[in-house]
Amino acid sequence: MKGFTTIISLVFLMALPLFAQETPPDSALVGAAVDTLVPAESRPAPVGQLSAEDTPNDDGESITINWMVSPDDAAGKVAEYKVMRALAPEGPFEEVGDAGSGQTSYSDNRAERGVPYYYKIAALNYKKVDNQITWQVSSESAVIGPIMATAQWINMGRLNILIAILILNGSIIYFIWAAKGGRQFYIRKIAGIEEVENAVGRATEMGRSIYYVPGINDMDDVQTLASITILGKVAAIAAENDTRIDVPVSRSMVMVTAREVVKEAYSKVGRPDSFQEDQVRYLTDDQFGYAAAIDGLFLRERPATIFLIGSFYAESLIMAETGNSIGSIQIAGTAQPAQLPFFVAACDYTLIGEEMFAASAYLSREPKLLGSLKGQDLAKAVFLIAIFVGVILESFGIDVSNLFTAE
Amino acid sequence: MRREIPLAITFIVGVSYIIAYFIPREPFSNFENWFNDWYAIVASFAIWLGALNLMKMSSLKIIRGKADVFHSVLIIISFLLILGIGFYEGFRGINATPSFSFRDPGTGFDWLYVNIYTPLSATMFALLAFFVASASYRAFRARNFEATLLLLAGFFVMLGRVPVGDLVTGWLPPEYQLSQWANWIMNVLNTAGQRAIMIGIALGLVSTSLRIILGLERAYLGGD
Numbered sequence: 001m002k003g004f005t006t007i008i009s010l011v012f013l014m015a016l017p018l019f020a021q022e023t024p025p026d027s028a029l030v031g032a033a034v035d036t037l038v039p040a041e042s043r044p045a046p047v048g049q050l051s052a053e054d055t056p057n058d059d060g061e062s063i064t065i066n067w068m069v070s071p072d073d074a075a076g077k078v079a080e081y082k083v084m085r086a087l088a089p090e091g092p093f094e095e096v097g098d099a100g101s102g103q104t105s106y107s108d109n110r111a112e113r114g115v116p117y118y119y120k121i122a123a124l125n126y127k128k129v130d131n132q133i134t135w136q137v138s139s140e141s142a143v144i145g146p147i148m149a150t151a152q153w154i155n156m157g158r159l160n161i162l163i164a165i166l167i168l169n170g171s172i173i174y175f176i177w178a179a180k181g182g183r184q185f186y187i188r189k190i191a192g193i194e195e196v197e198n199a200v201g202r203a204t205e206m207g208r209s210i211y212y213v214p215g216i217n218d219m220d221d222v223q224t225l226a227s228i229t230i231l232g233k234v235a236a237i238a239a240e241n242d243t244r245i246d247v248p249v250s251r252s253m254v255m256v257t258a259r260e261v262v263k264e265a266y267s268k269v270g271r272p273d274s275f276q277e278d279q280v281r282y283l284t285d286d287q288f289g290y291a292a293a294i295d296g297l298f299l300r301e302r303p304a305t306i307f308l309i310g311s312f313y314a315e316s317l318i319m320a321e322t323g324n325s326i327g328s329i330q331i332a333g334t335a336q337p338a339q340l341p342f343f344v345a346a347c348d349y350t351l352i353g354e355e356m357f358a359a360s361a362y363l364s365r366e367p368k369l370l371g372s373l374k375g376q377d378l379a380k381a382v383f384l385i386a387i388f389v390g391v392i393l394e395s396f397g398i399d400v401s402n403l404f405t406a407e
Numbered sequence: 408m409r410r411e412i413p414l415a416i417t418f419i420v421g422v423s424y425i426i427a428y429f430i431p432r433e434p435f436s437n438f439e440n441w442f443n444d445w446y447a448i449v450a451s452f453a454i455w456l457g458a459l460n461l462m463k464m465s466s467l468k469i470i471r472g473k474a475d476v477f478h479s480v481l482i483i484i485s486f487l488l489i490l491g492i493g494f495y496e497g498f499r500g501i502n503a504t505p506s507f508s509f510r511d512p513g514t515g516f517d518w519l520y521v522n523i524y525t526p527l528s529a530t531m532f533a534l535l536a537f538f539v540a541s542a543s544y545r546a547f548r549a550r551n552f553e554a555t556l557l558l559l560a561g562f563f564v565m566l567g568r569v570p571v572g573d574l575v576t577g578w579l580p581p582e583y584q585l586s587q588w589a590n591w592i593m594n595v596l597n598t599a600g601q602r603a604i605m606i607g608i609a610l611g612l613v614s615t616s617l618r619i620i621l622g623l624e625r626a627y628l629g630g631d
Contacts, residue, residue, distance in 0.1 A: 059436040151432035162429055168613055176623065220446060222612050225619060229626040252457030253450060257627060281464050282457035288531035300475060314535060321538040335608045337601050342539075345546035353604050357611030360626060368623050376614040383606065 038135040044072040044123040046139040047081065052119050052147040057158075057407060060113035060151030066105045067141070070123040073101055082122040082138075083108065089118050089143050111149040118145030157407030167382055172375030179371030187370055192331050192349035193362045197237055199329045203304035204241040210234070211246050211303040213294060213319065214258060215310020215334070216287055218251045222357075223335050227310035228254070228261055229360040230333075234307060235265035239274060247280040248297060250290040255282045291315035295322045302326050308347065309333040309356060320346035333359065414622045421620035462486065492516050560596070564589045 047067040055062035070078050078101040084093035085108065099106045111117060120143045126136035179185065203210045212234060214227040231247065238245040247262060249255045259280040266275035283293040295318060298306070306323040308316070308330065316332075316339040323330045324346045332343035333351030343350045351359060354376075361369030386404075393400050420442055427438040465479035496509035496516045509516045549555040566572040567589025576584045618624035 057431055059432045153430060153432060155429055155431050158429055165425075165613065168610065169617055172614055172617055218450065222615055222619075225627050226615055229624060232626040252453035252455075252460075255457055255460060256453065261627065278464055278467075282460045284461075285454075285457070286528070288528045292527075292531050296478070314532065317538045317542060318531065318535055321542055324542075335612070337604050337608070340604065341546075342542065345542040346538075353608035354611030357608075357615040360615075360624060364626075369618065372614055372618050372623065376610050380607070380610055383610075 038137060042077060042125050042135075043137040044070045044077040044125050044139055046070060046141045047121045047123055048141075050119070050121060050141045050144050052117075052144050054148065054150050055107055057152055057155040058149075060149045061109060061111060063108045063111045063117060063119075063147050063149050064105060065108065065119050065121070065144075067121055069102060069104060070139070072123075072125075076101075077125050078123050079126050080124050081106075082124055084120050084122060084140075086118045086143075087115070089145060093118075093120060113149050113151060116146030116148050118143050119147070120144065155407065160403055161406050164383070168376070168379040171378040171382075172372045175371035175375035175378070176368050177371075179367035179374075182367075183371075185367075185370050185374045187358075187362060187373060190351070190355050190358065190362060192333065192351045192355065193359050195329075195331060195349050196234060196363065199305040199307075199331055200234065200237045200241055200243060202329055203238075204243045206304040208304035209244040209246055209301060210238055210305045210307070211248070211294075211298065211301070211328075212307040213310070214247065214249060214254055215308075215312050216250045216290055216315065217311035219253045219257055221311050223311040224251075224254060226357050226360060227333075228257055230307075230309055230356075230363065231258060232261045232265050233360070233363040235262040236269055239266045239269045239271050242271070242274065245279060246297075246301070246303070248283050248294060249280065250283060250285055250287075252282055255280055287313065287315055291318045294319050298322050298326055298328070303328055306330045307332075308343065309351065309359075312336055312339045312343075317342040317346060323347075410625065410628055413628055414625065418620055418622065421616065458486070489516070489519055492519060560592055564592055567592075 047070050049068040050065070051067070052063055052065045054060075055064045065083055067081070070081075072078060080101060081099045081103060082095050083097045083099065083106045085096045086093040096108050096110060097106055108117075108119075121141045122138045123141075124136065124138045126133045128134070175185070200210060212231055214231060215221075215224055217224050219225065219228075235245050245262065247258050249258055259277065262280055263272075263275050266272055284290050294315075298319070299322065303326075306328045308319060308323070309332065312319075312334050313336065316334070316336075320330060320332060320343055330347035331349045331351070332347040333356035334340065334343065335353050335356060337353070340350065340352055358373050358376075361373050390400050390404060423435075423438045423442065427435045430436075462483065465482045468479040469476050469483075492515045493509050496514040500507040500509055500511070500514070507514070510520070511517060543561070547554070547558045547561055549558050563585065566575075567585040567587070572585035572589070581587070615624065619627075
C-alpha cells in the first residue's frame with residue numbers, strides 16, 4: 001500500500017507541469033501576447049468601389065452588395081470580407097454575412113422590403129491556431145446607402161423563356177383552333193405506337209396477360225400523366241380483346257388514378273363486369289423493391305406483352321432485361337434521356353422522349369390533340385432556326401449566349 | 408361535376424404555377440409552396456390507400472389459397488414487423504430522456520434498415536451490372552452499319568475510360584490518346600444527340616402540360 005501511494009505521488013508530481021501548461025493565462029497576458037504576435041503591416045487596405053442595389057427579379061427580400069477587392073487581397077492579407085448592415089449611416093452596424101477572399105459580391109437575403117439600409121464592408125486579416133483566432137486586424141470601407149429592397153412585377157431574367165413559351169403555346173393553340181375548323185393533319189408513323197394493337201393482339205392469341213408499368217414517379221410528373229393517358233387507350237384495346245391487363249404501381253396516387261382510368265376503359269367498350277380491382281395494385285414506393293416485385297411478377301406470370309411507359313431510373317434495365325428474358329414483346333417509353341439506351345437495347349419498340357407525349361394524341365386520333373402535335377412541330381422548326389442562327393453568329397464572334405440563358 | 412371540378416382545379420393550379428414562374432412578387436411567389444403543401448397533404452393520406460391495398464391483396468391471396476401464398480405471407484409479416492417496431496421505437500423515443508427518433512442508430516428500426524433493407528436494395532442495384540452486360544452483348548452485335556458504328560463507339564469509350572486505353576496508345580501525342588477519343592465521342596457526338604432528344608422532350612412536356620391545363624387531355628380523369 002505504501003509503495004502504491006509513493007507511485008501515485010510521483011505520477012502526480014510528474015504531471016504537474018502539464019497542468020501548469022493548460023492553465024489559462026490571465027487576460028492581461030493574452031492581450032500582450034496577441035499584440036506582440038500581430039505581424040507588422042498585416043492590416044489590409046479597405047475594399048474599393050462599394051455599391052449596393054436592389055437584387056433584380058425577386059420578391060423584394062434581397063439587396064446585392066458589390067465591391068472591388070482590397071489591393072492586399074492578392075497578397076494574401078485578406079482572410080475574409082464581413083458585410084455589415086445598419087438602419088442609419090452612423091450605425092450601429094451588425095454583421096449580416098461574409099464572403100471569402102477574392103469574392104466581390106454578396107446578396108443580403110434577409111433584407112426587409114421597403115426598409116432603407118446602410119452597408120459597409122470590413123476586410124479582415126487574422127490568424128487561426130487550433131480553430132482559435134490568435135490575432136485579428138481589419139479595415140472598414142466607407143458607408144453606402146440608403147438602399148431598399150423592392151419587389152418586381154416581372155422576372156426580366158426569364159423574358160426569353162416567356163417569349164419561347166408564347167411562341168410554342170401560340171402555335172399549339174392556333175393548330176388546335178385549325179383542327180376544330182376541320183383541317184386535316186398528317187402525322188408521321190411512330191412504330192412503337194403503331195405496334196400497340198399488335199402487341200395486345202399477341203397476348204390475346206397466346207392467352208396470357210399484359211403488364212403495364214407506369215414508372216416510379218408520382219402523379220406530379222408529366223411523364224406519369226402521359227403514361228396514364230396511354231394506359232387508358234391500351235386498357236380499352238385489351239378490354240375489347242377480353243385480355244387481362246395488370247398494372248402494378250409504385251405510388252398510391254397513381255394506383256387510384258390508374259384504377260379509375262382502366263375501369264372507365266372497360267366500361268367504355270361495354271365490359272364493365274370484366275374489370276377487377278386487383279388488376280391495378282400497389283406494390284411499394286421503394287425503387288428497388290418495386291423492381292424486385294416487378295421482376296418476380298414477370299417471371300411467375302410470364303406476360304405476353306409488357307409496356308414500360310413513364311418515368312424510370314436505374315430500375316429500367318432490370319425490368320426490361322427480365323421482360324426480354326421471358327420472351328415478352330416489350331414497348332417502352334420515357335423522357336429520361338439516360339434510360340433510353342437501356343430501353344432501346346432491351347425492348348422491341350421504344351417511344352423516345354417526345355414520342356411518348358405524342359402517343360395519346362396518336363392513339364385517340366382526336367383532331368384537337370393532333371393539332372397540338374402540329375403546333376409543337378412548328379415551334380420546333382422556329383427553335384431550330386434560332387439555334388442555327390445562333391451557331392452562325394457565335395461562329396463569327398457575336399455573343400448571343402445571353403439570349404438563350406435564363407435565371 | 409365529377410369532371411368539371413378536377414378540370415377547374417387543374418386549370419387554376421396550372422395557370423398559377425406559370426404566373427408564379429414569371430412574377431416574383433407576393434402573393435404569386437407563394438403559390439408554389441401552397442400547392443406543394445396541398446399536394447404533400449393529399450399524398451400523405453394516399454399512402455395509406457396503397458398500404459391497405461397491399462395488405463388487402465396479400466390477405467385475399469392467402470385466404471383464397473392462390474399460388475405463391477408464401478410471398479403474400481412474407482409481405483404481411485414484413486409490413487407488420489417494421490410498422491410495429493417503428494411505432495414501438497417511436498413511442499419509446501418520445502418518453503426517453505433525452506428523446507430520440509425511431510430512425511436513430513441503435514434502435515430496432517435502424518437495425519432492420521441497415522441489416523435487411525439496405526443489403527436487399529444493394530443486391531437489386533448490383534444486379535444491374537449483369538443486366539448491362541447482357542443488354543450490351545445484344546446491342547453491340549455488328550448486324551448492320553448503324554450497329555457497327557455503335558459497337559466501335561462503345562469499344563473506344565470503354566477502352567478510353569480505363570488506364571490500359573492510354574497505355575496502348577502511349578506512343579501517340581497526349582491529345583490523340585484513347586482517353587481523348589472517348590472524351591470527344593462523349594462530349595461532342597453523345598452530347599449533340601442527347602441535346603436533340605432533350606429539346607424534343609422539353610417541347611413535348613410543354614405541349615402535354617398545355618393540353619392538360621386547357622382540359623383537352625382528360626384521359627387521366629378516366630375518360631376521353
